[in-house]
Amino acid sequence: MNRPFLFAAQLGLTLLVAAFLVIPVLMSMLAGVTVNFFQGISSGLTLRWVWRVLDLYADTLALSLGLALACLACTLVLGVPAAYALAKRPSRLTRLIEEMLVVPVAVPGLATALALLIAYGGFREFRTSAAFILVGHVLFTLPFMIRAVLAVLSSIDLKTLEEGARSLGASFPHRFFGVILPNCRSGILAGSLMVVTLSIGEFNLTWMLHTPLTKTLPVGLADSYASMRLEIGSAYTLIFFILILPLLMAMQALSRPRRRKET
Amino acid sequence: MTTPGTRIRLTGCAKTFADGTRALEPLDLEVNAGETLVFLGPSGCGKTTTLRLIAGLEMPDACGRILFDDEDVTALPIEKRNVGMVFQSYALFPNMSVAGNIAYGLKIRRVPEAERRRRVAEMLEMMRITELADRSIDQLSGGQRQRVALARALAVEPRVLLLDEPLTALDAKLREDLRLEIDRLLRRLGITAIYVTHDQAEAMALGDRIVVMSKGKVAQIGRPRDIYLKPADRFVADFIGNINRLSGMVRNGLLELPGGTLPWDSPDGPLQAALRPESLRIAEDGLPGLTGTVISAFFLGDRQRLLVEGVAPEPLIVDAPNRIEISAGDTVRLTFDADALIPLSH
Incomplete structure (x- = not known):
C-alpha cells in the first residue's frame, strides 16, 4: 500500500475518533451560550445563562475552590512528609503502606463516604460542616500527592544528598527545607495540580457527604441537570470547564518528560 | 590559607x-x-x-x-x-x-x-x-x-x-x-x-x-x-601490584629452578618467595640466566609486559624495557637479584 494513502487513512481515523469525543463537549458548551437550544444557534448567542448560573450557584463555586485549596494544604502537610518517610526507609513495611494508600482510590467513593457517615455521622457539627467533605477529599487525593512526590524522591539519591548536607553541618530542618523540598519540587507541583483537579471534580464521595448547605460544584451540576433547563446546566458545565481546563493543561505540561543533560 | x-x-x-x-x-x-x-x-x-x-x-x-x-x-x-x-x-x-x-x-x-x-x-x-x-x-x-x-x-x-x-x-x-x-x-x-x-x-x-x-x-x-x-x-x-611466586631449591650455592640455576648466596634448603614483575630482568649474554618461553607479550608503551613459562613452576609476569623486540614464542633468559625477593610467611 502506498504510504501517503496509509498516512491519510490513519490521520482520518484519528480525527474521526477525536471528533467523536470532542463534538459532544463542544455541543454542551455551545448549549450554555445559546438563547434556546431547541431552536438552535439561530435563536442567538447569550451570556444570560452563565450569569444566571453564577447567580444561583456562586456558593458552590466558592465552596469547591475553598475545599480544593484546603485539601491541597492538607495533602501537602500530610503527604510530603509521608512520601519522604516512605522514600527514606524502603522496606517491606513501607511497600505495604504504599499499597494500602491506594485503597481509597480503588474502593468506590460511595463506600468510603458511607464508612465516614457510619463512623462520624453522629457528630452533628462536624457532619454538617464542609470539613466533613474535606476529610473525604483528603482521603481520596492523598495517595496521588504521596505517589507524585515519592516518584521524584525515589529518582534522586536521597541518602547521599542528605549525607552531603549533613557533612556541611545542616540540621534536619535545614536539610528538609533547603535541600529535600526544592529537589522534589516537580513532584510536589504535579501532585498539587492533581489534588486540586480531583478535589474540584470529585462527585461520588461528595454527593454522599454533602448537605443542602454544603453543595460543591459537581453536586450543584447534578442538581441543575435534574431540575433546571438544559441551557443552565450547560452554562454550568462551561464554567466547570473553564475552571478545570487550565489545571489539566498544566498537569499535562508537567508530566512531559523533562529534558536533562546527563553525564 | x-x-x-x-x-x-x-x-x-x-x-x-x-x-x-x-x-x-x-x-x-x-x-x-x-x-x-x-x-x-x-x-x-x-x-x-x-x-x-x-x-x-x-x-x-x-x-x-x-x-x-x-x-x-x-x-x-x-x-x-x-x-x-x-x-x-x-x-x-x-x-x-x-x-x-x-x-x-x-x-x-x-x-x-x-x-x-x-x-x-x-x-x-x-x-x-x-x-x-x-x-x-x-x-x-x-x-x-x-x-x-x-x-x-x-x-x-x-x-x-x-x-x-x-x-x-x-x-x-x-x-x-x-x-x-x-x-x-x-x-x-x-x-x-x-x-x-x-x-x-x-x-x-x-x-x-x-x-x-x-x-x-x-x-x-x-x-x-x-x-x-x-x-x-x-x-x-x-x-598491591602484580606478584610472581617462586619456589625452588638452594643447593651448593646455586638456586635451582625449572628454568636453570642462578648463583645463590644462602644456606641450602627450599626457597619460597614472591617477586614483582619489574624485578625480573632479561639476562645479559654470557651471564647466568633462567631460560623460558614467552607465552604472550603486551606492548604497554612505557614498557612491555611478558608472560614467561618454564622459568619457575608457575608462569612469570615480567616487565621488560620497551626497546627490546620480543614476541610470543621467543626464548628469553631471565635473572633477578636476591634482595628483590619478597619473603612470604603465608
Missing part, C-alpha cells in the same frame, strides 16, 4: 550492622595531624565503614572511641563534627548553582554575606572553576562536579577532609589529572585527610601512609614504599 591539621585517634572501634553483619573488627588507629591516610582494599573490606565512623555517619559499637585531637567526638553526629566530605557520587545539590553549593555550609554557619562571597570566590579560584560559578549542576562534567564537591567541602574549613572514592566515577585520564590536583591541594592545605579507594595506584600516589584492609581487619599499615616492597602477607602482596 592553612588549616592546622587535626590528629585523629580511633580506639577499639568495631562496627556491627543491625542485621548482625560484622563490617569492622575492633580497630585502633592513629592518623597524624596533616597526614593523608589512604584506606585501600577490595569492596566489603571495611574501608568505607571506617571512613563513615570517622565522619560520624555511623556510630561504632559500644567501647569504640573516636578522638579529634583530644576531643572525644564519638557521640557527635556528622553535623557537629566539622568534617569535609567528598562522595563518589558527588552529592551536589541540584537545586543550587555551583556558587550556591559552595556557599551552603557557610550559610548554615551563618557566615555574613560579604565574608561568604569572599570565601566562595576564593574556593572557586583554588579549584580553578571561577567561570562555572553560576552554572547549574546539571551542566557540569564529572570532573567539574568533583571540583565543586571539593570546593564545597573545603569552604567551611573542616578539621578533617574525608574522601570516599572521589575519582572512581571518572574516566582514566581525568582521574589522573584530578589525582595530581588533589595531591597538591592536600599538601598545600596541610589538612588531615582520609581517602578511601580500591585503586592501588591512587593509594600509592596520594597516601603518606596506606592502610590495607581485608575482611574488616587491617592487613598492613605503612608508607606506600613499605607496603609495596615489604608486603606483610600474601593478601597485601597480591592486592
